[in-house]
Amino acid sequence: MKVTFKDVKTDLMAKITQGVWPPGELMPNEADLAAEYGCARATVNRAMQELAEDGIIERKRKAGTRVRKAPVRQARFSIPIVRQEIEAQGAQYRYALVSQELIKVPDWLRARLNLKTGQAVLHLTCMHYADGSPYQFEDRWINPAVTPDVRNADFSETGPNEWLVDAVPFSDAEIGFMAIEADATLAEHLGCAPGAALFRTERTTWWQHQAVTLVHLTYRPGHRMTTRY
Amino acid sequence: MKVTFKDVKTDLMAKITQGVWPPGELMPNEADLAAEYGCARATVNRAMQELAEDGIIERKRKAGTRVRKAPVRQARFSIPIVRQEIEAQGAQYRYALVSQELIKVPDWLRARLNLKTGQAVLHLTCMHYADGSPYQFEDRWINPAVTPDVRNADFSETGPNEWLVDAVPFSDAEIGFMAIEADATLAEHLGCAPGAALFRTERTTWWQHQAVTLVHLTYRPGHRMTTRY
């Protein structure tokens, strides 16, 4: 069997974990490792490039490769559609449209999304339920200038998120997480006391430098977002 | 100038964004693209593999490569040390040790970190200030069985986080984010009203299947964690 880059990557990782090369230490160069593993330099290169991208090692031309003292701590979150998030937990998903209106863009939103004065925006609020219990309150603004079809879309059965992923080819986004206190509306919809601490996700989506949508997703009390790294 | 894999990746990405291959559509195979770009197949392969890892396209042997309908929405967060986080904002960093004690592990922690009954753990609480204002409250438990030196470490000047990154070679971690209500202690240290909504990060770190540390990092009111993707 040939030595694969995954074999090399796994072995290097094991040696790093075991402390063969302590943090900050210089590792052998690619040519030497290739000889040691009995494979081509390109194979070692691929393994080490992945370790570098994972933040485990640090590579510099001429200076060589070193084990990072403090590995770059990066966490990767997948941003699922609410329906999938709920169904993945084995719960029954239900969606409800709370309100929908086409209005002139408020100043704060116009400034934030770089829209034109007086243009129309679609404002939606919806609820997502898991096994009948409130799960997430969605407060969304959509710019119809980018997706004109949205004026004729029907959001009574399907959430705007699912409609948007089909309508917008690909987009750039900015996402933020924070804690907020429940106001009267949130408390009512999520079934909690006013003032309760809630986890909120805020996402702004752009398509070719034009704002597509801004959304606040506020979760029921006690929600945790977790991952490993 | 030779065609690099980055050229190919950029061009493919542009075509996807412009809708040359709409979501779900089959893209040309590697050999054809290589001919089109006038480069080796390996070059196209690298470009497309990166796009696949970025969640833009989906590749299957024999079936070919397709543009994802709903791109895998992933966000990557770097997890900086508090000091760096604060200094990066151009603010003055200050650290203070609030409490430190070596005690027998409480049951909830023993269960959670899979420790032995009656073993000692180090419990620390600290404050991190930005320009003199409360920024983050740190509540940390350390397992001395993994890092015996911790018993002699001095945390009066430097935070345990900075000590740990030097002491533990490499580790696996689980991280979670949530919203909590300020209790009396938090309210006092962070200078907010009891019951205020606060953003909290919780991290558990493992080294070779042994728990190293569990930490709660609770931020001052209004903190936002953001990123782009």
Add this chain to the structure above:
DNA sequence: TAGTGGTCTAGACCACTGA
């Protein structure tokens, strides 16, 4: 300026899987 990683190439074989 010399050593190291970064990348391309042309060819090859293989693994998977849809038709």
Add this chain to the structure above:
DNA sequence: CAGTGGTCTAGACCACTAC
């Protein structure tokens, strides 16, 4: 079974940068 992506190889040249 045949088409597609996945990977390895051996060699080459280049870009960067510590010394």
